[in-house]
Amino acid sequence: MGKITMTQALNLAIDEAMAEDDGVFCLGEDVSAKQGGGVFKVTSGLTEKYGEHRIRATPISETAIIGAAVGAALAGQRPIAEIMLMNFVGVCMDQIVNHAAKLRFMSGGQTPCPIVIRTTTGVGVGFGGQHSDMLEAWFAHVAGMHVVTPSNAADARGLMRSAIDANDPVIFIENILCYGLESEDPGEGYRVPLGKAAVAREGTDLSLITYGRTVLDALEVAGELEKEGISVEVIDLRTIAPYDEETVLASVNKTGRALTLHEAVRPFGVGAEIAANIQEKCWDKLKGPVRRIGGTFSAVPFASHLEQAWIPQKSDIAGQIKASVGKS
Amino acid sequence: MAEIERDKLLDIYTRTMKVNRTDEKFRELLMQGKVAVMYYCVRGQELVSAAAMAALDDDDYVVCTYRGQGEQTAKGIPIKKWWGECLGKATGTCKGKGGTMHITDPDTGIMVTTGVVGSGIPIANGLAMASQNNGDGRVTLVSFGDGAANIGGFHEAMNMAQLYKLPVVFLCQNNRYGEHTAYADHTDSPDISSRAEGYGMKGIKVDGNDVNQVYPAMQEAVDHARSGKGPVLVEAMCYRMMGHFFGSDFSYMPEEHIAEMKSEDPLPKLRKVMLERQFTEEELDKIVADIDAEIEEAVQHALDAPLPDTDEIYKDVLEETA
Numbered sequence: 001m002g003k004i005t006m007t008q009a010l011n012l013a014i015d016e017a018m019a020e021d022d023g024v025f026c027l028g029e030d031v032s033a034k035q036g037g038g039v040f041k042v043t044s045g046l047t048e049k050y051g052e053h054r055i056r057a058t059p060i061s062e063t064a065i066i067g068a069a070v071g072a073a074l075a076g077q078r079p080i081a082e083i084m085l086m087n088f089v090g091v092c093m094d095q096i097v098n099h100a101a102k103l104r105f106m107s108g109g110q111t112p113c114p115i116v117i118r119t120t121t122g123v124g125v126g127f128g129g130q131h132s133d134m135l136e137a138w139f140a141h142v143a144g145m146h147v148v149t150p151s152n153a154a155d156a157r158g159l160m161r162s163a164i165d166a167n168d169p170v171i172f173i174e175n176i177l178c179y180g181l182e183s184e185d186p187g188e189g190y191r192v193p194l195g196k197a198a199v200a201r202e203g204t205d206l207s208l209i210t211y212g213r214t215v216l217d218a219l220e221v222a223g224e225l226e227k228e229g230i231s232v233e234v235i236d237l238r239t240i241a242p243y244d245e246e247t248v249l250a251s252v253n254k255t256g257r258a259l260t261l262h263e264a265v266r267p268f269g270v271g272a273e274i275a276a277n278i279q280e281k282c283w284d285k286l287k288g289p290v291r292r293i294g295g296t297f298s299a300v301p302f303a304s305h306l307e308q309a310w311i312p313q314k315s316d317i318a319g320q321i322k323a324s325v326g327k328s
Numbered sequence: 329m330a331e332i333e334r335d336k337l338l339d340i341y342t343r344t345m346k347v348n349r350t351d352e353k354f355r356e357l358l359m360q361g362k363v364a365v366m367y368y369c370v371r372g373q374e375l376v377s378a379a380a381m382a383a384l385d386d387d388d389y390v391v392c393t394y395r396g397q398g399e400q401t402a403k404g405i406p407i408k409k410w411w412g413e414c415l416g417k418a419t420g421t422c423k424g425k426g427g428t429m430h431i432t433d434p435d436t437g438i439m440v441t442t443g444v445v446g447s448g449i450p451i452a453n454g455l456a457m458a459s460q461n462n463g464d465g466r467v468t469l470v471s472f473g474d475g476a477a478n479i480g481g482f483h484e485a486m487n488m489a490q491l492y493k494l495p496v497v498f499l500c501q502n503n504r505y506g507e508h509t510a511y512a513d514h515t516d517s518p519d520i521s522s523r524a525e526g527y528g529m530k531g532i533k534v535d536g537n538d539v540n541q542v543y544p545a546m547q548e549a550v551d552h553a554r555s556g557k558g559p560v561l562v563e564a565m566c567y568r569m570m571g572h573f574f575g576s577d578f579s580y581m582p583e584e585h586i587a588e589m590k591s592e593d594p595l596p597k598l599r600k601v602m603l604e605r606q607f608t609e610e611e612l613d614k615i616v617a618d619i620d621a622e623i624e625e626a627v628q629h630a631l632d633a634p635l636p637d638t639d640e641i642y643k644d645v646l647e648e649t650a
Binding site: 022023025053054056058059061062063064066067068069070071072073074075076077079094095098099103104105106107108109110111112143144146166167168242 | 389391420421422423424425426430432433434439440442443444447449450451452453454455456457458459460461462468480481484485487488491492643644645646647650
């Protein structure tokens with residue numbers, strides 16, 4: 001089948017969903033052909049196929065974008081709304097949190113809200129404090145949504161199809177640094193179910209639970225540590241919320257040790273929730289405290305060496321694992 | 329301006345009185361302590377809601393606010409379910425999980441009722457966008473107050489609606505107060521409707537207390553939107569004759585304002601028009617009596633209805649929990 005990048009994977013998933021269902025349409029800033037098919041080209045080529053009504057380039061109006069997506073979803077359509085960069089969700093949180101996430105519940109099940117909110121972010125690109133944050137914990141804290149992020153192109157294709165199929169809002173986070181990653185193309189109609197983690201690497205000494213770009217770091221560190229006789233199991237959550245508790249707990253019950261890792265800042269993060277859950281449910285099997293690694297608790301800095309220092313370091317990941325297994 | 333047809337006038341009167349009698353009954357129940365819930369009175373704004381709903385088709389979409397009783401009952405929501413919801417009962421439109429501020433009944437086109445000022449305006453665009461996408465010919469009407477015109481989403485939504493020529497009517501019920509703040513203390517420009525021009529949109533300002541003004545204006549706006557010419561911003565001037573919500577203080581309203589709104593009360597004015605158009609006192613009283621009987625039955629039904637099961641808190645969170 002050949003290889004595809006994550007950008008191509010997302011484009012193919014959206015394309016095939018639009019071909020199958022007239023109710024699927026995209027809206028967002030710069031998404032149509034006139035603007036080049038999105039700043040990261042994910043919607044490239046789709047205007048030519050489906051027209052400007054289904055690839056709607058919007059004004060810079062995040063509240064109006066998500067509001068329109070909510071309304072269209074209430075009328076039975078399946079909008080894919082793009083918020084160009086994740087920090088901009090601050091502009092439209094009311095529409096996401098008070099409306100998209102709650103309308104199924106508040107209507108007693110009458111008005112589900114099937115929206116995919118695509119958004120891009122990531123540390124390490126030199127975008128500074130207002131274009132880089134990983135804000136998944138904000139959404140994971142709200143009932144009524146799925147929060148998803150792929151770490152590779154094949155998962156991106158499969159998760160996007162499942163996100164469009166879902167009858168509830170999905171926050172779909174795309175890490176800028178992952179757009180160019182290549183996978184074997186899993187082919188048309190491929191789906192990765194929401195709420196299902198992947199064991200990205202099997203191991204026996206420690207469960208390293210992560211998602212998104214840091215899966216790459218985790219796999220690299222796990223590969224290095226194998227040479228030192230430490231066997232790390234890497235869990236790629238893929239869906240951050242509601243996450244695959246079964247896979248996570250089974251892994252920790254097997255290894256007896258756990259480390260959570262994400263690019264987002266550590267305090268009150270996704271790792272804290274998972275760590276607390278592991279300690280409640282795997283207490284008898286744990287050989288030590290669950291450890292957590294996250295980004296530095298400050299704004300993402302601009303200068304390259306500061307930004308690199310801000311990101312969770314591979315040396316720190318390795319150090320924490322060694323300390324956990326008693327080989328530091 | 330052409331005279332409103334007699335049948336349509338009767339329809340508007342009936343809808344208006346439905347709204348008013350529902351409001352009176354709600355306040356009575358609250359005063360008697362028979363129910364204790366948040367309720368945002370619509371006294372003074374009945375006619376605007378009724379005229380707007382009378383201008384729509386049955387399958388048109390409506391988005392309203394916590395002060396949405398007028399649109400909901402005038403659009404024809406089944407009142408047993410409406411009262412059930414307001415009283416937090418299992419028989420409610422939303423199984424008692426939405427409440428007075430979040431009434432939804434897609435069958436009558438009440439698509440969302442928001443408790444966040446101004447939030448419905450961008451959502452209305454989406455409903456209209458769906459209609460534009462699938463060509464179903466529906467119009468979406470979103471109702472909001474003068475206070476909502478100062479929220480950022482208003483501006484974003486107005487611009488977007490005009491850009492795409494969406495079939496939507498923005499109905500600003502200018503009741504001259506945003507919560508406790510008088511219009512002049514939150515907005516310096518003399519009206520909201522003139523903002524339409526800034527978006528390249530059609531704007532209409534109308535006396536919401538005069539049926540002969542407000543209904544033709546609503547009809548014009550709905551026709552304009554449905555014809556594909558784009559959205560319309562209608563500003564209907566009216567008065568909120570009670571506090572922000574039931575029981576809230578409104579001593580901040582100056583005496584002159586209260587005197588002015590009493591003299592402009594839409595109900596005696598509408599009654600006068602009806603009599604001028606040769607409807608009899610008996611006919612009009614009979615309509616009100618029938619509405620009252622229907623409301624009594626619905627209220628009793630709601631009072632007697634079961635509470636939602638406690639496990640409803642786990643349901644309808646995601647599809648998997650439906």
